[in-house]
Structures are given as structure tokens and as C-alpha cells.
Amino acid sequence: MAPMTLLGTITTHLFGGSAGREGTAVQISASIADNIGKIFKVDIEERKILE
Numbered sequence: 001m002a003p004m005t006l007l008g009t010i011t012t013h014l015f016g017g018s019a020g021r022e023g024t025a026v027q028i029s030a031s032i033a034d035n036i037g038k039i040f041k042v043d044i045e046e047r048k049i050l051e
Contacts, residue, residue, distance in 0.1 A: 002027075002028045002031045002032060005024060005027045005028055005031065006024065006028065009023075009024045
């Protein structure tokens with residue numbers, strides 16, 4: 001998901017769209033955190049606590 005987010009942001013900037021750097025950073029970090037959660041088998045209840 002992170003590479004697609006980065007590619008989408010770059011495409012948006014190239015065609016004159018408005019997309020801040022912070023939004024991309026949040027999306028990429030959320031994608032990475034989700035994958036780490038899957039590796040450690042974090043269930044839905046534990047994810048609610050971690051939020």
C-alpha cells in the first residue's frame with residue numbers, strides 16, 4: 001500500500017493537485033503499522049486499545 005500511496009501523491013503533484021506532505025506520511029506510516037500488526041497478530045480489541 002505504501003508504494004501506491006507514494007505514487008498517487010507524486011501523480012497528484014505532477015498534474016497540479018493539492019496534496020500535502022503530511023498526508024502522505026500519515027498514510028504510509030499507517031500502512032506500515034497495519035502490516036506490523038498483522039505480523040504480531042494483533043486482534044481488533046487490541047488495536048482499539050493501541051489507537
